[in-house]
Amino acid sequence: MNILILGGDGYLGWPTAMRLSSLGHDVLAVDNYLRRRICRETSSEPLYEVPDLAERAELWQSISGRRVKVSIGDLSDWAYVEQIFTAFRPDAVVHYAEQPSAPYSMMDREAAALTLQNNLGSTFNLIHAVRQFAPECHIVKLGTMGEYGTPNIDIEEGWLDVEHKGRKQRFLYPRQAGSLYHTTKVMDTDLLWFYVRAWGIRVTDLMQGPVYGVETSESAGDLRLYPFLNYDEIFGTVINRFIVQAVAGHPLTVFGKGGQTRGFLNIKDTMNCICLAIETPPEPGELRIFNQFTETFSVRQLAAIVERVGQSLGLNVRTESVANPRVEAEEHYYSPAHTGLVELGLKPHPLTDDVVAGMIRTVQRFQDRIDPSKFLRGVQWR
C-alpha cells in the first residue's frame, strides 16, 4: 500500500514509519518539525538528541534496505497538502500531526491558539485532500482517551446507545475533555464524523491512552533509531517521566492525591494497533472507533511500580505529592471498554517489572543529560 504518515518525525510517527516500511509498504513521512520547535522554545528538549527525519530515513535504509520517503512541510497549509496528495496518492493515511501537549495548550493564549489552529487545520486539510484526490483512502486518526474525560459511568468504545422517552438513538459517546489540547481532539472527532456522514469517507479514530517506552522491534537496541524521550512537564508522559525521575534520584512527582486513573500502552502495542487498523479498513461511510490502551493504572499505582523496580535495581527512589497544577478529579470512577483491538488480534505487552527495568537501564545510559529543572515547570490550568 501507499501509506502517508502525517507527523512522521514524532514520538509515534518515526517508529510507525519504520514498521510500515519493514512490512513492505511504500511510506511517505511528512512533518514540519513543530514538536522540535516547541521543545526548543519551551526548553523541553528530549533526553537524547534525535537525528532529523532525512538522517533517520538514510540510517534506516542503510540498516534495513528499505526506503522511507520524507517531505518537510506544514499540513495546515492547503497548497502543501494538495502537492503531497497529487504526488503520492495514499491508500491509507496515519494522522499524528498535531500539537499533543496538554500543558503546552494551557500555557498562554499564543500556545492555545497554535494548538487549536494547527490541530483543526491539519485534520480539516486532510479530510478535504482525501475527498478530492484519494476518496477510497482510509484515514487512521489518532484521538485520545482524554476526549471522554472521567465520567461517573462506564466509558464505551466510541458510541453510546441512548433510550429517551421510549425512543432509541446511537450517539458519539459524550466527550468532556480536561485541557484545550484534548478539546481539539474532540473537535477532530466531530469534524471526521460530520464528513463521514456527508461524504462517505472511511475513518478509524483511535482513542489512545498515554504511551510509554521507546523501543520497537525495528529499532532493536539501536539508539540512533529511537524516538524522542521527553521527561519534562510539557512533553513527558507520566511513565516516561517517572522513570527519568527515578534514575535522577528525584522524587516521583505525583500530582495531588494520585488517584487519577488512565489507560496506558507500550509503544510496541501502538505499532501493532496501527497495523491492525490499516489491515482491516472500515467500509466507506463508516467512522470506526477503538479505545487504544491495554491496562489502566492510577498515577499512585504507577509511582509504586517504578519505586519498587527502581529500588530493586539499587536506586534511591521515593514519591512525593505536589500541588496539582491541573483542574482534574484526583479520585474518580474509571471503567473504559477496550475489546475492539483485541478482537482484531492485538496481543498486549503488559507493564511488567522487566519492562520497567529495561526502561530504567535505557535512561541510565543518558543519566548525565538529565536536567531536573525540567521536571516541574508550573504550568497552571487556572
Ligand SMILES: NC(=O)c1ccc[n+]([C@@H]2O[C@H](COP(=O)([O-])OP(=O)(O)OC[C@H]3O[C@@H](n4cnc5c(N)ncnc54)[C@H](O)[C@@H]3O)[C@@H](O)[C@H]2O)c1
Ligand atoms: N504519545 C502519546 O502518549 C499519545 C497518547 C494519545 C494520543 N496521542 C496522539 O498521537 C499523535 C502523535 O503523538 P506523539 O506523541 O507522537 O506526538 P509528537 O509531537 O511527537 O508527533 C506529532 C508530530 O506531528 C508534527 N506536526 C504537528 N503539526 C504539524 C503540521 N501542521 N504539519 C506537519 N507536521 C506537524 C510534529 O512536528 C511532530 O513531529 C498526536 O495526535 C497525539 O495527540 C499521543
